[in-house]
Amino acid sequence: MDYTATQSGFRQRKLQPNMRLRTNLVDGSEGSQLFEDTSGAASGPQTGYSNQQPGPQAAGFPGQSILSDPMSNLAMAYGSSLASQGREMVDKNLDRFIPISKLKYYFAVDTVYVGKKLGLLVFPYMHENWEVSYQQDTPVAPRIDVNAPDLYIPAMGFITYILVAGLALGTQNKFSPELLGVQASSALVWLIMEVLAVLLSLYLVTVNTDLTTIDLLAFSGYKYVGMIVGVVAGLLFGRPAYYLSLLWCCVAIFVFMIRTLRLKLLSEAAAEGRLVRGARNQLRMYLTMSIAGAQPIFMYWLTYHLIR
Amino acid sequence: MAAAEEASRPFAGLSEVSISEDIPVEGDISVPVGPSTRRDDELSTLDEPVRETILRDLRAVGNKFVHVLYPKRSTALLRDWDLWGPLLLCVTLALLLQGGAADSDDQGGPQFAEVFVIIWFGSIIITLNSKLLGGTISFFQSLCVLGYCILPLTAAMAVCRIVLVGGSGTVSFAVRLVVVTASFGWSTFASTAFLADSQPPDRKALVVYPVFLFYFVIGWMILTFSPSQ
Numbered sequence: 001m002d003y004t005a006t007q008s009g010f011r012q013r014k015l016q017p018n019m020r021l022r023t024n025l026v027d028g029s030e031g032s033q034l035f036e037d038t039s040g041a042a043s044g045p046q047t048g049y050s051n052q053q054p055g056p057q058a059a060g061f062p063g064q065s066i067l068s069d070p071m072s073n074l075a076m077a078y079g080s081s082l083a084s085q086g087r088e089m090v091d092k093n094l095d096r097f098i099p100i101s102k103l104k105y106y107f108a109v110d111t112v113y114v115g116k117k118l119g120l121l122v123f124p125y126m127h128e129n130w131e132v133s134y135q136q137d138t139p140v141a142p143r144i145d146v147n148a149p150d151l152y153i154p155a156m157g158f159i160t161y162i163l164v165a166g167l168a169l170g171t172q173n174k175f176s177p178e179l180l181g182v183q184a185s186s187a188l189v190w191l192i193m194e195v196l197a198v199l200l201s202l203y204l205v206t207v208n209t210d211l212t213t214i215d216l217l218a219f220s221g222y223k224y225v226g227m228i229v230g231v232v233a234g235l236l237f238g239r240p241a242y243y244l245s246l247l248w249c250c251v252a253i254f255v256f257m258i259r260t261l262r263l264k265l266l267s268e269a270a271a272e273g274r275l276v277r278g279a280r281n282q283l284r285m286y287l288t289m290s291i292a293g294a295q296p297i298f299m300y301w302l303t304y305h306l307i308r
Numbered sequence: 309m310a311a312a313e314e315a316s317r318p319f320a321g322l323s324e325v326s327i328s329e330d331i332p333v334e335g336d337i338s339v340p341v342g343p344s345t346r347r348d349d350e351l352s353t354l355d356e357p358v359r360e361t362i363l364r365d366l367r368a369v370g371n372k373f374v375h376v377l378y379p380k381r382s383t384a385l386l387r388d389w390d391l392w393g394p395l396l397l398c399v400t401l402a403l404l405l406q407g408g409a410a411d412s413d414d415q416g417g418p419q420f421a422e423v424f425v426i427i428w429f430g431s432i433i434i435t436l437n438s439k440l441l442g443g444t445i446s447f448f449q450s451l452c453v454l455g456y457c458i459l460p461l462t463a464a465m466a467v468c469r470i471v472l473v474g475g476s477g478t479v480s481f482a483v484r485l486v487v488v489t490a491s492f493g494w495s496t497f498a499s500t501a502f503l504a505d506s507q508p509p510d511r512k513a514l515v516v517y518p519v520f521l522f523y524f525v526i527g528w529m530i531l532t533f534s535p536s537q
Binding site: 051103104105108109110111112152155156159160163167172175177178180 | 322419422426432437439442508510511512513514517518521524525529530532
């Protein structure tokens with residue numbers, strides 16, 4: 001009688017830490033989880049045989065179980081709280097290096113936005129309003145405003161570029177899976193160097209702008225779309241098609257970058273197109289032009305060896 | 309005396325109280341003994357023979373294989389995720405891709421480690437993408453789904469190897485192309501049946517695209533496999 005009472009009491013107390021941990025694991029996504037998250041530290045009794053240590057302890061030695069039940073119960077509670085504390089610490093420290101919540105903003109996209117943005121990257125001439133709309137001091141999610149930068153297109157563009165490069169090298173009979181890794185790492189290094197160079201020049205010119213590093217990463221990643229279009233055209237239709245489509249995409253991305261960066265880097269008056277004299281504005285203008293001009297150079301540099 | 313009578317008066321009528329049979333009395337006073345002993349049996353899997361333990365895992369893995377082959381909206385793959393199946397499939401695929409000559413003469417086919425890295429890193433990237441896009445699926449559940457849906461491609465690899473025994477001319481290439489394309493479509497369809505449910509409808513295509521790329525790469529590796537002379 002006493003044994004079963006402590007047993008059921010133990011079971012109840014064991015369930016509570018599980019409930020706490022499970023609500024902790026919902027972590028910011030809209031609380032309605034479609035599927036049970038059984039991946040956390042507190043996978044419940046449903047997974048069967050994973051949380052077994054109190055059981056055999058209690059079953060094997062009924063004499064000692066009355067004594068060990070409170071102890072094992074304490075140990076369970078302490079262990080689960082330790083696990084949740086550890087998880088919080090990991091999240092906090094990870095958040096310092098890779099700001100996960102900020103990253104989520106850049107992935108708040110939907111299919112319509114991606115389609116419109118891809119069209120804009122290839123044909124930016126008809127678009128009139130390049131302002132990013134704000135909502136009480138925070139920029140609006142990319143889903144709502146087509147001018148906001150996102151990280152989905154650069155990330156997918158990078159991966160597709162590597163695969164298309166592998167394909168192109170395969171048609172030249174030069175493919176091996178190691179080359180995929182070589183292409184990936186070299187493209188990544190060029191990207192990082194470009195972002196660092198832009199950051200350095202922004203610092204030197206002392207522009208105070210609200211461009212973050214991730215924004216710059218996103219803008220530098222938009223050129224992969226043009227590269228992919230060029231390489232695919234070259235694979236399908238031969239070298240002239242490659243040169244033509246690459247030229248078109250280079251001009252398009254040049255115009256896109258100028259129109260986007262103009263609003264961020266230049267002063268209000270210069271952004272509207274009026275000529276404003278002054279060394280500072282001229283410097284910023286040169287900076288904008290050189291950032292935009294670096295894009296076609298990189299696009300050519302990273303793709304010319306793929307089409308022979 | 310009077311006080312005692314007073315005290316006993318509130319309880320005086322108690323002796324006449326009786327609970328009639330047709331008033332349901334809720335609740336259970338007795339502590340059930342049955343479930344605790346059953347739970348003891350369930351919990352003490354230390355005593356069962358090793359074969360039982362292994363067979364239980366194998367049966368779970370086999371059950372999920374069946375779910376992949378006939379993909380319908382079910383949560384079986386996701387509720388009890390495990391990574392044994394993906395590991396088995398990955399190792400089988402990597403072993404089958406051994407001993408081939410790639411296009412260039414001095415390099416062999418994909419090394420064992422390369423296949424592993426491509427499959428697991430690809431799955432991790434797709435999972436990160438899905439989570440960042442705001443999916444409600446957890447990390448390991450997504451890895452589990454993507455790994456299990458490699459099953460059709462592994463089967464296609466086995467078929468390709470058999471076809472290649474007969475020769476590697478144009479006919480065999482056409483047959484292999486058809487088989488690999490069909491299994492690639494099957495894999496993508498099966499995994500989207502599980503993964504797309506966890507996203508809001510305006511982002512489904514964004515999640516499906518990297519999955520498509522992932523299985524395309526694996527299919528490409530299978531198609532370009534040619535045995536060394």
